[in-house]
Amino acid sequence: MSAPDPLASIDMAFMKLKQSVDSIDAVDFQSTTLEDVWKAAFDIQQHQREKKSMRNMQRIEPFLQALEKYSKSIEVICNGTPYLPWIWLASAHAAILDKLLNAYALIAESMPRFDRLQKTFEHHPDFKKWSTVILSNSILVPTDFSDDEVRTMHEAEERYFANWKIVWHVVFDSLWKNFDSRFAGILTSLSRHADLIDREASSINIAEARSARLLAEQDIARRERERQDYQLQDSIAWLAITNNEQPDIIDRLLRRRQSGTGEWLLQNPQIMSWISDSRMHPIIWLKGIPGAGKSILCAHLIEAPAVHQKYSLIYYFCDSTSDSKDMCTQILKTLTLQLLQANIDSASLVADKYASRSTATLVQLRKVLPELIATVSATRIIIDGLDECRVADQRAILSELLRLMKLSGDRCKLLISSRENVCIQSALGKKPTVFLSEHDQRASIDMDIRLHVHEELRTLRESFDPAVIDKVEQIVVNKATGMFLYVRLVLSELEGRFSVKELFEAAESLPEGLHEA
Known part of the structure; x- marks a missing residue:
C-alpha cells in the first residue's frame, strides 16, 4: 500500500475546514496557536468554576498533548503553507463542550506516539506521508459533516437567526446526533492509520537496522580482508622465495598436453585410492623412464577436479637447471606459500608466530608446515622430477617429506614422480608404485x-x-x-x-x- 502525497492530503483537509467557517472566524483561526488553545481551555475551566458548572476539561489534555507531538511531524511538511494555524481547532461553547471533549478524548486515545516516532523518523519521507493521513482524516473531525449538512446550517442562519454565533450550537447539536455513526467510523479509520504508522515505523526500523547491520558486516569483512592481506604479505616476505616459477611450469606442461591423454591415470586403482579419503596409499611413487610424460601426467593430476576442488593441493616440479643451493628448503618454502595462498585464513598463524623474525629457516619450516596442514581438512602433495636434484638434495627432500607425512597423519597424502635410482628406490621401494613401463601402463x-x-x-x-x-x-x-x-x-x-x-x-x-x- 503506497503512502498518499502529503501536501495533497493536507490541502484537501484544509479546504474542507476553510469552507465550514465564515471569513471572520477564518481570520481568527489563521493566527491561533496551540498555546492559545491551552490558554482558552484554562480560561473556560476557570469560567466554569466561577459559574459552578465545571466540566472535566482534563479530557482534552491528552488530545492537545498529542497534537503538540504531532505538530513536530507535520510542521516540516506544512512549513511555508497556510495550513498549520488551522490545525488548532477547539470549541469554546459550553452547550456542546461535553460532546467535543468526549470526541477529542476518543481521538487522543487513537493517535499514535508521535513524540517518540518523530525523533526517530523525522527525515524519513514515507513516515511523513503517513503522518498526513492522521491530519486529513482525523484531526479535522468536527468539520466532517456532509455538504448538505453544512448547507442546512447556513440556511438555518439565513432563515431564522440574525446572529449565527448565538444559535450555532443548536444546529450543531441536532446534526451531531446524525454524525455519531460517522464519527465512530472516523475513530476506526484513525485507529487503523495509527496502527499503520506503528507498523510503518516498525518496518522502517527493521529495514534500517538490517541496512546498518549489513553495512557493519561489510565493513568488518573489508577490514578482515585487509588484515588477512597484510598478514599474507608479511608471511610471503618472511618466506623470501626468490624465484617462484611453479605456476609458469604447470601452465607450460598443461599447454603441451594433448587433449584426451592421461585420463587413464585418474582411473588407476592406486591413484584413485590416493585421491580418495581412504587411509590406504598415503604415499605413492609414480615411476617411469625418461621422457615417459611423468611431468605432464602430474600436471594433469593437479588440474583434475577430483583433486584440486576437494583438497588443498600443493606441488613442486624439480628442474635440473635450477640454481638453488638448498633445494630442500626451496621446496618446503614453496609448499608453505601455496598452502597459505589457498587458505589465507592460516596466514595469521605464520604472521603472528614466525614472520616477525628473520627469513624462514629449515628448522622453522619443519614446524610451520605441519601446523598449516593441521588447519585444513585434507592436503595432497605432488613432487615431480625428484631425480633431477642432486643426490644430497634428494636424500634431504625425502627425509623431510616422509617426516612431514608422519606428523600429518591421515590429513595429508604424498605422490612423488621420478625416474628410478638407488637413493629414491631405497626410500620409496616398498611404497605403492605406479610403474609407467609395466604392461598395463605401457x-x-x-x-x-x-x-x-x-x-x-x-x-x-x-x-x-x-x-x-x-x-x-x-x-x-x-x-x-x-x-x-x-x-x-x-x-x-x-x-x-x-x-x-x-x-x-x-x-x-x-x-x-x-x-x-
Whole structure:
C-alpha cells in the first residue's frame, strides 16, 4: 500500500475546514496557536468554576498533548503553507463542550506516539506521508459533516437567526446526533492509520537496522580482508622465495598436453585410492623412464577436479637447471606459500608466530608446515622430477617429506614422480608404485602417444592418403617405446616430404630410442 502525497492530503483537509467557517472566524483561526488553545481551555475551566458548572476539561489534555507531538511531524511538511494555524481547532461553547471533549478524548486515545516516532523518523519521507493521513482524516473531525449538512446550517442562519454565533450550537447539536455513526467510523479509520504508522515505523526500523547491520558486516569483512592481506604479505616476505616459477611450469606442461591423454591415470586403482579419503596409499611413487610424460601426467593430476576442488593441493616440479643451493628448503618454502595462498585464513598463524623474525629457516619450516596442514581438512602433495636434484638434495627432500607425512597423519597424502635410482628406490621401494613401463601402463601410454602423433600429423593428412599416414603413425609409436619426448624430437623430420616414398623413408630412418634422437 503506497503512502498518499502529503501536501495533497493536507490541502484537501484544509479546504474542507476553510469552507465550514465564515471569513471572520477564518481570520481568527489563521493566527491561533496551540498555546492559545491551552490558554482558552484554562480560561473556560476557570469560567466554569466561577459559574459552578465545571466540566472535566482534563479530557482534552491528552488530545492537545498529542497534537503538540504531532505538530513536530507535520510542521516540516506544512512549513511555508497556510495550513498549520488551522490545525488548532477547539470549541469554546459550553452547550456542546461535553460532546467535543468526549470526541477529542476518543481521538487522543487513537493517535499514535508521535513524540517518540518523530525523533526517530523525522527525515524519513514515507513516515511523513503517513503522518498526513492522521491530519486529513482525523484531526479535522468536527468539520466532517456532509455538504448538505453544512448547507442546512447556513440556511438555518439565513432563515431564522440574525446572529449565527448565538444559535450555532443548536444546529450543531441536532446534526451531531446524525454524525455519531460517522464519527465512530472516523475513530476506526484513525485507529487503523495509527496502527499503520506503528507498523510503518516498525518496518522502517527493521529495514534500517538490517541496512546498518549489513553495512557493519561489510565493513568488518573489508577490514578482515585487509588484515588477512597484510598478514599474507608479511608471511610471503618472511618466506623470501626468490624465484617462484611453479605456476609458469604447470601452465607450460598443461599447454603441451594433448587433449584426451592421461585420463587413464585418474582411473588407476592406486591413484584413485590416493585421491580418495581412504587411509590406504598415503604415499605413492609414480615411476617411469625418461621422457615417459611423468611431468605432464602430474600436471594433469593437479588440474583434475577430483583433486584440486576437494583438497588443498600443493606441488613442486624439480628442474635440473635450477640454481638453488638448498633445494630442500626451496621446496618446503614453496609448499608453505601455496598452502597459505589457498587458505589465507592460516596466514595469521605464520604472521603472528614466525614472520616477525628473520627469513624462514629449515628448522622453522619443519614446524610451520605441519601446523598449516593441521588447519585444513585434507592436503595432497605432488613432487615431480625428484631425480633431477642432486643426490644430497634428494636424500634431504625425502627425509623431510616422509617426516612431514608422519606428523600429518591421515590429513595429508604424498605422490612423488621420478625416474628410478638407488637413493629414491631405497626410500620409496616398498611404497605403492605406479610403474609407467609395466604392461598395463605401457599400453595406456602408447594410446596417448598415438593420440599425440595423430594430432601432430594432421597437416600431412591433407596431402597424403589417410592410410599412408596411419602406417607412419604406427612406425613412430613403435620407435617411441613409451617416450613422449622422443616423439617431440623426431616429428619435425617428417615435415617437408612431397611423396609417399620420401615420407616412408623419413619414418623408417627415424633414430631408435631417445638417446639417438
